[in-house]
Amino acid sequence: xxxxxxxxxxxxxxxxxxxxxxxxxxxxxxxxxxxxxxxxxxxxxxxxxxxxxxxxxxxxxxxxxxxxxxxxxxxxxxxxxxxxxxxxxxxxxxxxxxxxxxxxxxxxxxxxxxxxxxxxxxxxxxxxxxxxxxxxxxxxxxxxxxxxxxxxxxxxxxxxxxxxxxxxxxxxxxxxxxxxxxxxxxxxxxxxxxxxxxxxxxxxxxxxxxxxxxxxxxxxxxxxxxxxxxxxxxxxxxxxxxxxxxxxxxxxxxxxxxxxxxxxxxxxxxxxxxxxxxxxxxxxxxxx
Amino acid sequence: xxxxxxxxxxxxxxxxxxxxxxxxxxxxxxxxxxxxxxxxxxxxxxxxxxxxxxxxxxxxxxxxxxxxxxxxxxxxxxxxxxxxxxxxxxxxxxxxxxxxxxxxxxxxxxxxxxxxxxxxxxxxxxxxxxxxxxxxxxxxxxxxxxxxxxxxxxxxxxxxxxxxxxxxxxxxxxxxxxxxxxxxxxxxxxxxxxxxxxxxxxxxxxxxxxxxxxxxxxxxxxxxxxxxxxxxx
Numbered sequence: 001x002x003x004x005x006x007x008x009x010x011x012x013x014x015x016x017x018x019x020x021x022x023x024x025x026x027x028x029x030x031x032x033x034x035x036x037x038x039x040x041x042x043x044x045x046x047x048x049x050x051x052x053x054x055x056x057x058x059x060x061x062x063x064x065x066x067x068x069x070x071x072x073x074x075x076x077x078x079x080x081x082x083x084x085x086x087x088x089x090x091x092x093x094x095x096x097x098x099x100x101x102x103x104x105x106x107x108x109x110x111x112x113x114x115x116x117x118x119x120x121x122x123x124x125x126x127x128x129x130x131x132x133x134x135x136x137x138x139x140x141x142x143x144x145x146x147x148x149x150x151x152x153x154x155x156x157x158x159x160x161x162x163x164x165x166x167x168x169x170x171x172x173x174x175x176x177x178x179x180x181x182x183x184x185x186x187x188x189x190x191x192x193x194x195x196x197x198x199x200x201x202x203x204x205x206x207x208x209x210x211x212x213x214x215x216x217x218x219x220x221x222x223x224x225x226x227x228x229x230x231x232x233x234x235x236x237x238x239x240x241x242x243x244x245x246x247x248x249x250x251x252x253x254x255x256x257x258x259x260x261x262x263x264x265x266x267x268x269x270x271x272x273x274x275x276x277x278x279x280x281x282x283x284x285x286x287x288x
Numbered sequence: 289x290x291x292x293x294x295x296x297x298x299x300x301x302x303x304x305x306x307x308x309x310x311x312x313x314x315x316x317x318x319x320x321x322x323x324x325x326x327x328x329x330x331x332x333x334x335x336x337x338x339x340x341x342x343x344x345x346x347x348x349x350x351x352x353x354x355x356x357x358x359x360x361x362x363x364x365x366x367x368x369x370x371x372x373x374x375x376x377x378x379x380x381x382x383x384x385x386x387x388x389x390x391x392x393x394x395x396x397x398x399x400x401x402x403x404x405x406x407x408x409x410x411x412x413x414x415x416x417x418x419x420x421x422x423x424x425x426x427x428x429x430x431x432x433x434x435x436x437x438x439x440x441x442x443x444x445x446x447x448x449x450x451x452x453x454x455x456x457x458x459x460x461x462x463x464x465x466x467x468x469x470x471x472x473x474x475x476x477x478x479x480x481x482x483x484x485x486x487x488x489x490x491x492x493x494x495x496x497x498x499x500x501x502x503x504x505x506x507x508x509x510x511x512x513x514x515x516x517x518x519x520x521x
Contacts, residue, residue: 179358
């Protein structure tokens with residue numbers, strides 16, 4: 001096997017990683033700040049995909065308008081979910097968080113069945129992003145390159161927002177000690193709503209991005225949340241850098257797994273998670 | 289400025305405050321004295337909105353505080369310096385201070401970062417370091433500084449000098465006096481009568497969730513029977 005093949009497969013892995021990162025980012029962000037383990041986070045991704053399909057595929061809106069529109073719509077739904085359903089149960093045990101959010105997995109899956117019905121076609125790729133480019137002697141989809149760029153852009157934007165702005169410092173202070181933050185004058189309820197809305201919007205964006213390349217079904221929410229959970233377990237629950245590295249590990253393991261161990265490709269990811277849990281149960285990047 | 293009238297509060301089923309009535313006038317430094325578990329911290333937490341009272345009234349500068357969340361109480365001009373410091377570990381020393389300044393309701397007033405650094409040069413030297421890397425005493429300084437830069441009208445100061453070396457305690461005495469001179473009204477919760485006597489004018493003695501005595505701080509200091517009964521361990 002030559003070096004070009006190895007590098008090319010790395011690019012394939014990067015593409016998988018960035019799609020997963022867009023789901024894991026919001027999941028781990030919301031947990032790190034609010035302490036809510038949102039099992040329905042994958043369902044927000046699914047909703048973003050359906051909305052993206054409607055805006056772009058059915059209503060024929062411009063792709064560059066459909067993307068943010070889907071993200072913002074899912075984000076607003078996230079704000080409502082946080083305000084009316086999650087806020088009353090923060091103080092309860094995490095088991096209740098899982099029960100409630102799993103309830104929303106079922107509700108949202110049924111909602112899209114009612115709203116969108118069964119199967120539909122994949123819309124064509126947006127004109128500027130169609131086709132392939134030659135990389136390392138092979139063709140690589142321009143759209144997949146765009147997904148990689150979008151994932152990286154979200155990572156950089158989140159890092160700048162949290163590390164370099166006062167809003168981000170407010171979020172980090174509140175995540176570390178909510179009570180103290182509130183006694184300084186921070187409206188932590190409002191902050192939580194915005195954080196959850198942002199997390200939901202990123203999932204919605206990820207879903208909408210998948211529309212031209214992947215058939216969306218009501219079951220996609222549960223499929224992707226499991227992968228996102230694996231990523232956050234590997235990276236450290238609640239840690240954004242951890243989620244990013246975890247997504248890279250899972251993405252690359254998947255891509256190289258297909259290349260080297262096609263028989264146990266799926267198993268490989270679980271194996272990595274098991275090893276992390278055995279030797280570093282708090283995840284590679286511990287803490288929030 | 290602050291008035292508590294028959295305030296009761298409970299953690300779950302255990303009644304911690306049995307009916308606290310006290311007042312702090314503008315410009316005063318008042319000490320709430322008592323042993324561990326007497327209800328001092330709970331009283332401050334109730335004023336701050338961290339523990340909703342089960343009965344009674346709390347008024348601050350004409351506003352009713354009961355039912356307001358802590359951030360609303362803070363924006364009315366009440367500051368809180370907890371005994372356990374509660375420094376934001378993910379932020380640097382300076383970020384801890386600037387954040388407090390930025391999220392305060394008005395925030396304008398005599399207390400600036402420069403003035404806090406002047407009072408506590410150790411903080412200035414470590415301004416770029418993580419809040420969690422400071423020593424316990426420095427964290428006390430940072431907690432007080434964080435309370436000051438918001439320029440509150442009333443500062444609730446819980447066990448200001450607990451665990452500090454005697455020489456640092458003396459520094460805190462000077463600082464708290466300067467805070468009082470700058471126009472901030474203070475309500476201290478303290479077990480340390482020796483410290484309270486150096487900064488406060490008036491004191492309340494709290495025991496088992498009740499106010500047992502109120503007097504000038506010097507009168508309390510001299511009343512051996514009172515001190516032995518309610519304050520010495």
